[in-house]
Amino acid sequence: MSIAITGASGGLGRRVAEMLLDQVDPTQLVLLTRTPEALNGLEKRGAIVRKASFKNPTGLKADLADVDRLLLISTNEPGTRLEQQRQAVSIAAQAGVQHVVYTSMAQPSADNPSFLIPDHVATETALRESGMDWTFLRNNVYTEGLVPAGKAAVARGALLSNAGDGGTAYVTRADCARAAVAVLVTDGHEKEAYDITGPEALTQADLAALLTEISDRPVELESLGDDAYFDRLYDEGVEHEVADRMASFGEATRRGFLKKVSSDLPDLTGRPAVTVREVLERNRDVLQQA
Numbered sequence: 001m002s003i004a005i006t007g008a009s010g011g012l013g014r015r016v017a018e019m020l021l022d023q024v025d026p027t028q029l030v031l032l033t034r035t036p037e038a039l040n041g042l043e044k045r046g047a048i049v050r051k052a053s054f055k056n057p058t059g060l061k062a063d064l065a066d067v068d069r070l071l072l073i074s075t076n077e078p079g080t081r082l083e084q085q086r087q088a089v090s091i092a093a094q095a096g097v098q099h100v101v102y103t104s105m106a107q108p109s110a111d112n113p114s115f116l117i118p119d120h121v122a123t124e125t126a127l128r129e130s131g132m133d134w135t136f137l138r139n140n141v142y143t144e145g146l147v148p149a150g151k152a153a154v155a156r157g158a159l160l161s162n163a164g165d166g167g168t169a170y171v172t173r174a175d176c177a178r179a180a181v182a183v184l185v186t187d188g189h190e191k192e193a194y195d196i197t198g199p200e201a202l203t204q205a206d207l208a209a210l211l212t213e214i215s216d217r218p219v220e221l222e223s224l225g226d227d228a229y230f231d232r233l234y235d236e237g238v239e240h241e242v243a244d245r246m247a248s249f250g251e252a253t254r255r256g257f258l259k260k261v262s263s264d265l266p267d268l269t270g271r272p273a274v275t276v277r278e279v280l281e282r283n284r285d286v287l288q289q290a
């Protein structure tokens with residue numbers, strides 16, 4: 001069975017590719033990327049590397065002609081990615097792909113106010129209607145993002161948030177990769193939506209306390225309303241659109257869309273999910289040097 005990964009040079013795609021190379025025949029692994037030169041090392045290990053982009057549908061169809069199972073990684077261009085991803089789904093079906101595994105997001109429902117959600121809802125819908133088998137990996141927020149955000153909070157002495165008491169079940173990118181590999185190499189995941197989460201949901205108050213402890217510097221939680229949070233970010237130089245998006249994310253958190261903790265990840269991978277504390281402690285130096 002041939003497995004392909006789109007976006008194979010990204011943070012997630014590369015990890016999945018490296019793990020798959022230890023588990024499958026490398027000649028059955030197709031890595032699709034806009035930057036093939038970034039994957040020279042994996043090509044040397046036997047993987048097939050092809051230059052591909054959702055912006056080049058004709059090329060994508062040829063690239064997928066011999067592929068049975070596809071990991072379709074959502075792109076990092078919210079707003080413009082939706083039409084590209086819909087088209088990629090349609091091309092995969094035309095090319096004869098049997099099963100698409102898609103990296104979605106926690107709680108992709110119409111009432112979720114996060115700016116990221118509409119693209120995921122529509123891509124999931126396109127897959128349900130495609131005639132192919134599908135699996136959704138609804139990845140929660142990456143824990144790794146807490147390192148630069150935590151560093152900024154330590155430097156400021158305050159963690160700014162409009163998330164109220166909302167919890168987030170942060171999950172590491174490496175755990176997301178392990179879950180993707182499990183779904184790609186084993187059967188029985190057709191028409192399943194998995195909630196890929198960490199082992200607990202942390203509030204921003206929990207996070208401020210952890211940052212204080214690990215950095216050994218005081219980090220106060222500064223809890224703001226949506227408008228005040230937006231204004232504060234904007235005043236600190238964050239672009240209007242980015243501040244608006246961050247506020248929508250905080251609102252989604254406050255309203256509970258990111259708090260669900262699931263056993264899907266350990267069930268799929270056979271190992272416990274990594275905690276936020278482990279990641280922050282691994283980055284103690286970064287936080288203490290803020």
Ligand SMILES: NC(=O)c1ccc[n+]([C@@H]2O[C@H](COP(=O)([O-])OP(=O)(O)OC[C@H]3O[C@@H](n4cnc5c(N)ncnc54)[C@H](OP(=O)(O)O)[C@@H]3O)[C@@H](O)[C@H]2O)c1
Nearest residue numbers: 007008009010011012033034053054074075076140141142
């Ligand atoms: N859960 C979270 O907290 C979180 C955080 C950040 C992102 N995400 C989502 O998860 C995805 C994977 O995470 P990541 O850490 O790997 O992100 P990343 O390192 O920023 O990688 C971006 C990905 O987008 C792909 N891409 C961009 N434009 C593309 C195009 N025109 N056609 C096909 N692929 C395109 C890239 O592929 P190539 O460069 O190889 O072509 C790469 O795989 C992100 O793209 C984003 O949708 C989730």
